[in-house]
Amino acid sequence: MTLTTRTTITDQSTGETIRLTDPQNPLYADYPKVEPVFALQRDPYATYDFQQLRRNKNDPLTLDDDLYDMWSPDYFQTVDDKTALKHNAIFFSLFFGFGAFIAFWELNPEKPAMPRSYPYNGLAKSLGSGGEATDYFYRVRPDETAAAAGILADDVSVASQEEAYKKAYPDFFRA
Template sequence: MLSRIGLRSFRAVRNPVRCLTTKTTITDHTTGRVITLTDPNRPEIADYPNPKPELAQNKDPYAKYDDPQNRRNLNDPVNIDDDLYDMWSPDYYQFVSDKTALKHNAIFFSLVFGFGAIIWYFQLNPEKPAMPRSYPFGGLAKELGSGNAEDDEFYRVKPDTTAEQELGFLDGDKDISSAKESYIQQNADFIKA
């Protein structure tokens, strides 16, 4: 069974007691060693060499690292706030001035509108690949379910009247009847009348 004195000394060995002796040093009471502080404003890091912080995103991505995903080498000293500067911290944006941002936006939009103006001026847009449809009987309003003349506007298929005026209607009736007659004559042996 441990006595109180033995328990206290056991805790002191496991958790060394350090106390601030001056503004630049601390004393480890278990060993008696005096530790000079690297940063007197942060005595919790004691004599740890706290390197200057550097964003991992700004490191060379093509350099050879022991840990290429995190861009770190083995035994590199790490800043005490490394979680703010490693690859998994939020992205750091290097902001530009308003003048530069407006210049970049002006270049982008002038290129987009310039490209559209070139297409419009030289008429580089392709023509319709097929003739537009035209529907008889006022756009097939009655056939699509219109009950009266007031509802015809909602039910009818919108015909392209400009195409009808420019291109006219195809004369297919004479061609179809003559093709049918010639087909019947050529295949009279197989067609039973």
């Protein structure tokens, strides 16, 4: 007795001899062997008899056709690691390059500003102070730490505008 793969089978009901298309898988019998193709990979703009499933009448099906039709889980075509790293390198280099361009050309200049000063003892009377004893609790206390810390840049035009403002409105700076 030899171990060979049979290439034919006999149909028991008709007595017909059937030539196997795939001797390794006798379930196919004489049905044509079809390579599986995901329906999502077929041309969506082609004309089909059954447009929703992207299938024509009398197209041969695979044994596992339900794994490849439109209702099967989506098939994702992944890229290799080299391509993914290249795409990430391009993205991050453009992102940080744009940030460096903005920082180098100073496209976001600092706005000139000075600490606020409020007239009449920091608006204590306007905010409801009853007298000198409670003025400290009611007056508006601007944050003067920015000027003391040197955060504000020394600008000649800002300093001259500040002096001109102090000369024009001396009543606001009596305290």
